[in-house]
Amino acid sequence: MSEAREQIIILDFGSQYTQVIARRVREFNVFSTIMRPNTRAAEIDALAPNGIILSGGPMSVYQKDAPMPDPGIFALGIPVLGICYGMQVMSYLLHGKVAHGLKREYGRAELDVTVPSCPLFTNLDQKQTVWMSHGDKLTELPRGFEAIARSSNSPFAAMESRERNLFGLQFHPEVVHTPHGREILKNFMFRVCGCQGLWTMASFIERSVKEIRATVGDDRVILGLSGGVDSSVAAALIHKAIGNQLAPIFVNNGLLRKGEAESVERVFGKNFRMKLKTANASHLFLDRLKGVTNPERKRKIIGKTFIDVFEKNAKSVKGAKFLAQGTLYPDVIESIPTAGGPSAMIKSHHNVGGLPKRMRFQLLEPLRQLFKDEVRRVGEELGLPREIVWRQPFPGPGLAVRVLGAINKPRLDILREADWIVVEEMKASGWYYKIWQSFAVLLPIRTVGVMGDERTYDHVIAIRAVDSQDGMTADWVRFPPDLLARISNRIINEVKGVNRVCLDISSKPPATIEWE
Ligand code: XMP
Numbered sequence: 354m355s356e357a358r359e360q361i362i363i364l365d366f367g368s369q370y371t372q373v374i375a376r377r378v379r380e381f382n383v384f385s386t387i388m389r390p391n392t393r394a395a396e397i398d399a400l401a402p403n404g405i406i407l408s409g410g411p412m413s414v415y416q417k418d419a420p421m422p423d424p425g426i427f428a429l430g431i432p433v434l435g436i437c438y439g440m441q442v443m444s445y446l447l448h449g450k451v452a453h454g455l456k457r458e459y460g461r462a463e464l465d466v467t468v469p470s471c472p473l474f475t476n477l478d479q480k481q482t483v484w485m486s487h488g489d490k491l492t493e494l495p496r497g498f499e500a501i502a503r504s505s506n507s508p509f510a511a512m513e514s515r516e517r518n519l520f521g522l523q524f525h526p527e528v529v530h531t532p533h534g535r536e537i538l539k540n541f542m543f544r545v546c547g548c549q550g551l552w553t554m555a556s557f558i559e560r561s562v563k564e565i566r567a568t569v570g571d572d573r574v575i576l577g578l579s580g581g582v583d584s585s586v587a588a589a590l591i592h593k594a595i596g597n598q599l600a601p602i603f604v605n606n607g608l609l610r611k612g613e614a615e616s617v618e619r620v621f622g623k624n625f626r627m628k629l630k631t632a633n634a635s636h637l638f639l640d641r642l643k644g645v646t647n648p649e650r651k652r653k654i655i656g657k658t659f660i661d662v663f664e665k666n667a668k669s670v671k672g673a674k675f676l677a678q679g680t681l682y683p684d685v686i687e688s689i690p691t692a693g694g695p696s697a698m699i700k701s702h703h704n705v706g707g708l709p710k711r712m713r714f715q716l717l718e719p720l721r722q723l724f725k726d727e728v729r730r731v732g733e734e735l736g737l738p739r740e741i742v743w744r745q746p747f748p749g750p751g752l753a754v755r756v757l758g759a760i761n762k763p764r765l766d767i768l769r770e771a772d773w774i775v776v777e778e779m780k781a782s783g784w785y786y787k788i789w790q791s792f793a794v795l796l797p798i799r800t801v802g803v804m805g806d807e808r809t810y811d812h813v814i815a816i817r818a819v820d821s822q823d824g825m826t827a828d829w830v831r832f833p834p835d836l837l838a839r840i841s842n843r844i845i846n847e848v849k850g851v852n853r854v855c856l857d858i859s860s861k862p863p864a865t866i867e868w869e
Contacts, residue, residue, distance in 0.1 A: 358401055359383060359384060359403055359548055359549065359551050359552060360383065360384040360385060360386060360400070360402050360403065360552075361378045361383055361384070361385045361386075361402055361403060361404045361405070361406060361542060361546065361548070362385075362386055362388055362392075362397055362400065362402040362404075362405045362406070363375055363378070363385055363386065363387045363388065363405075363406045363407075363408055364388055364389070364390045364392060364405065364406070364407050364408060364422055364426075364439075365387050365388065365389065365390055365408050365686075366390050366407065366408050366409060366410030366412070366420050366438050366439060366442070367390075367408075367410040367411055367412065367420065368408045368409035368410050368411070368436075368437070368438065370408065370409060370525060370527050370528060371387055371408040371409075372387070372683065372686070372724075373527045373528065374406055374408055374436070374527045374538075375387050375682075375724075376724060377527050377534075377535060377538050378406075378538065378542065379552070379724070379727065380535070381538075381539050381542060381543070381548075381550050382550035382551065382552050382553055383403070383542050383548045383550055383551075383552055384552040384722075386400075386402075386722075387686050390410075390420035390421070390422055391420060391421060391422060391423060392422075392423065393423050393425070394423040394424075394425030394426045394428075394429055395425070397423075397426060397429065397431070398429050398431070402431060403431075403432070403542070403546035403547055403548050404431060404432040404433070404434065404541065404542060404545065404546035404548070405426060405431055405432070405433045405434070406433075406434045406435075406436065406439070406541075407422060407433065407434070407435040407436060407438075407439025407440075407442065407443060408436060408437075408438070408439055409436050409437035409438045409439060409486070409487075409525060410437070410438035410439075411438075412438065413453055413488060413489050414438075414441050414442050414445045414451055414453075414489065415451075415453045415489075419442075420442075421442060421446070422442065422443075422446070424446045427443070427446070427447060427517070427519060430518075431518075432518035432519070432520070432541070432545045432546050433518070433519050433520070434473075434520045434521070434522070434538075434541050434545075435519075435520070435521040435522070436521075436522050436525060436526065436527070437486065437487050437522070437523060437524070437525060438487070439521070440491065440512070440521030440522055440523055441487075441489055441491060443495075443519065443521055444491050444494070444495050444498075444512075444521065447495035447496070447498075447519075448495050448496065449491060449493050449494050449495035449498065450491070450492045450493035451489050451490070451491055451492070452489060452490050452491075452492045453488075453489050455488065455489070455490055457487070457488045458485045458486070458487055458488075458490070458506050459485060459486050459487075460484070460485065460486075461482055461483070461484060461485075461530060462482075462483055462484075462485045462504045462505065462506065462510075462524065463480060463481075463482060463483075463504060463505065464480070464481040464482070464483045464502050464503075464504055464510055464511070464524065465479065465480060465502060465503050465504070465510075466478075466479045466480075466481065466501065466502045466511075467500060467501060467502055467503055468499065468500075468501040468502070468513070471501040471511075471513055471515070471520075472515075472540055472541075472544040472545050473501070473511070473513070473520060473522075473537050473540050473541055473544075473545070474501070474502075474537070474540070475540050475544055476536065476540075477533055477536055477537070477540075478533075481502075481531075481532075481533055482530075482531070482532055483504070483510075483524035483525070483526075483530075483531045483534070484524055484525045484528050484530035484531045484534075485504070485506070485523065485524050485525070486525060487523060490506075490507055490523075491507065491509045491512070491521075491523065492509075494509060494512055495514075497514045497516075497517065498512045498513065498514045498519070498521075499512065499513055499514070499515075500512055501513050504523070504524075507523060509523065510522075510523045510524065511523065511524075518545060520541065520545070522537070526538050554727065554730045554731050554734045555734060557723075557727075557731065558590065558593070558731060558734060558735065561590055561594070561719050562590070562593055562594040563594075564719075565590070565591055565594035565595060565717070565719060566594050566595060568675075568717065569594070569595050569598065569674075569675060569717070571598070572598065572672065572673070572674040572675060573598050573599075573600055573670060573671075573672050573673040573674065573675070574591060574595065574598060574599050574600065574673065574674075574675040574676070574677050574717055575599075575600045575601075575602060575667050575670050575673045575675070575676055575677070575714070576588055576591065576599060576600070576601045576602065576676070576677035576678075577601075577602055577603075577604070577663055577678075578601040578602065578603045578617065578621065578629070579603075579604075579749070580603070580609075580613055580616065580617040580741070580744075580747075581679075581744065581746070581747060582679075582725070582728060582729060582732065582741065582742060582743075582744055583679030583680075583681060583720065583728060584678075584679045585620075585621075585679075585732065585737060585741050585742075586679065586720065586728050586729075586731055586732040586735065586737065586742075587677055587678065587679040587718075587719055587720055588601050588621065588625075588627065588677075589625065589732065589735040589736075589737055590719050590720075590731065590735060591677055591717070591719060592625060592627055593735060597627070597628050599627065599628075599677070600628055600630060600670040600673060601621060601627055601628075601629050601630065602630045602632060602663060602666045602667065602670075603617050603618075603621075603629055603630065603631045603632065604632045604634055604659060604662050604663060604666075605631060605632065605633050605634060605635055606634060606635065606638045606655065606658070606659065606662075606751060607634070607635025607636070607638050607639050607762075607765070608638065608655070608750065608751030608752045608753045608760075608765070609751055609752070610747070610751075610752065610769060610772055610773070610776070611769040611770065611772065611773040612773070614631070616740070616741075617629075617631075618631060620737070620738060620741060630666055630669075630670075632662050632663075632665075632666045634658070634662045637658060637661075637662065638655065638658050639760065639761065639762060641654050641658055642654055642655070642753065642760045643759075643760075643761070644759060645759075645760070646758050646759055646797075648754060648869035651750060651753045651754065651760070651869070652750050652753075652754070655749070655750045655751075655753055656749075656750075659749075664712060667712065673714070674714065674715060675714055675715050675716070675717045676712070676714035676715070676716055676717065677716075677717040677718070677719070678716060678717070678718050679718075679720055679728075680718040680720065680721045681720055681721065681723060681724065681725060681728060682720075682721060682722055682723055682724050683724065683725075684721075685718075685721050729742050729743065739786075743786050745785070745788075745789065745790045745791065745792075746789070746790055746824065748867060752765055752768055752769065752772070754867050754868070754869040755768060755772075755792065755793070755794045755795065755867065755868065755869070756768050756795045757794065757795060757796055757797040757868060757869060758797030759797075764795060767795060767812055767814075767848060767849075767850050767851060768793060768794075768795040768814075770847065770848040771793040771795070771814045771844045771848050771851060772792055772793040774793075774840060774843045774844050774847060774848070775791055775792060775793045775816060775818075775840060775844075776791070776792075778836065778839060778840050778843070779791045779818075782836050784818075784830070784832070784836070788818060788819065788820045788830050789819050789820050789821040789824065789827060789866075790817070790818065790819055790821075790866060791816075791817070791818035791819075791830070792816075792817055792818075793814050793815070793816060793817075793844075794814065794815040794816075794817055794857075794868045795812060795813075795814060796812070796813040796814070796815055796855075798813060799811055799812060799813070800813055800852065800853050802852030802853060804852065809852045811850050811851055811852035811853070812850050812851045812852070812853075813851070813852075813853045813854070813855060814844055814848070814851050814853070814854050814855070815854075815855045815856070815857050815868070816837075816840060816854065816855070816856050816857065817829075817857045817866070817867075817868070818830040818832065818857075819860075819861070819866055821861075821866070824866065825861075826860075826861055826862065827860060827861040827866050828860045828861075829856075829857060829858050829859065829860060837856060840854070841854040
């Protein structure tokens with residue numbers, strides 16, 4: 354079986370864990386695709402997946418708009434695993450009985466495996482701790498099914514119809530609170546679905562390179578390179594496929610960190626030998642930002658100026674037909690619009706998005722099937738340096754949202770120097786790659802200080818360092834006092850015009866990560 358064919362389809366019934374299921378599957382080198390819950394059986398069959406997983410979901414099968422899969426999927430001869438709501442909806446459609454409106458079961462439960470020969474439980478102990486989260490409950494199995502595990506709350510905590518390769522789990526194997534959940538999913542993929550784990554980053558690269566070549570042909574591709582992880586990996590991948598048919602454009606907006614422009618030129622221009630086009634537009638950006646203090650206006654001006662500069666430079670790439678973007682999987686998953694569903698929650702900043710319609714390009718998005726950690730692994734495989742692959746997130750509007758108040762070169766330079774010290778100390782102490790973000794902010798006030806015999810009236814720098822999974826919530830990092838002391842001493846001694854350093858100790862929410 355070819356790598357391209359080995360995959361698990363996940364039908365999304367709106368669970369907050371659907372993306373977690375997709376990632377668990379991929380951790381075992383099997384490709385996974387999340388699809389709409391009502392995807393037609395014929396459409397799924399045409400993709401010839403090795404197996405189908407029905408996710409959990411917040412609804413009851415009896416609710417008016419409860420999402421239903423196409424019942425035809427149970428007759429395709431493809432193994433199906435229903436998780437929580439997925440098990441209930443399978444039972445419901447195959448004429449089992451689901452009881453509605455009982456007491457909700459939430460939290461840890463003890464599972465007693467009653468049919469240890471079930472392939473899902475191979476190499477697992479008979480007693481398992483699992484995570485439950487459901488309201489409805491199965492009271493009668495569909496015909497042809499057998500209970501394979503029970504819990505104190507239910508004789509049907511798991512079920513199978515082995516000859517039809519249909520399985521149901523009332524608990525969530527994908528969450529960490531089910532300690533052996535990974536093995537159960539692995540057993541489903543490898544023992545039931547016949548997967549071999551052929552989808553690796555190397556195989557992904559090989560296939561993408563072929564696809565990019567076939568799509569692009571002899572045409573040229575432009576790409577807005579920011580130096581961030583996504584656009585950098587996209588650039589390296591496309592360059593591997595089509596070499597100098599790729600024209601990366603790097604806009605220096607004058608709002609970058611110290612050394613950033615040089616680093617992008619060194620890595621992509623020199624090491625990778627790309628035909629990098631650097632648009633030095635610092636003056637234009639700073640001119641347009643003169644006197645602007647409102648954060649939203651700053652963002653708008655920067656966004657618009659970026660488009661102006663990018664468009665001008667793109668025009669000079671003759672015959673460019675494609676625009677490449679580092680779009681990732683969480684931005685494109687077609688899920689059901691359940692309020693508060695995971696795809697609804699992800700906040701994305703499309704910094705190159707919103708290009709005017711008059712720029713008629715076809716989009717090339719080679720990373721659109723990948724999660725962020727997979728993009729990083731592709732980047733490593735392509736030989737991008739650690740400082741880029743594991744770079745902390747940096748906002749599109751750059752230092753503009755960290756220079757509070759008016760933006761001008763002297764103030765930017767103060768922040769750049771202070772920020773440089775923060776980054777240097779984070780890297781030296783090993784914290785940089787452990788946390789989500791760490792940076793300096795220049796406050797719009799001055800305070801009194803004393804230096805030698807003289808009083809000073811100088812700037813204040815705030816240090817912001819947070820840990821986070823996805824940027825949606827965050828907590829401030831508890832640094833050792835010695836490290837804080839070193840950062841503070843260095844900033845005050847080395848950065849002219851700063852006489853005070855503060856530490857931001859607020860979590861998100863209610864504060865945000867950035868100050869503007
Ligand atoms: P906040 O400040 O909203 O930040 O808690 C969450 C994450 O998003 C980044 N961020 C931005 N990224 N353009 C971007 O590309 C922006 O305008 C922007 N604002 C915030 C921020 O650095 C953090 O990682």
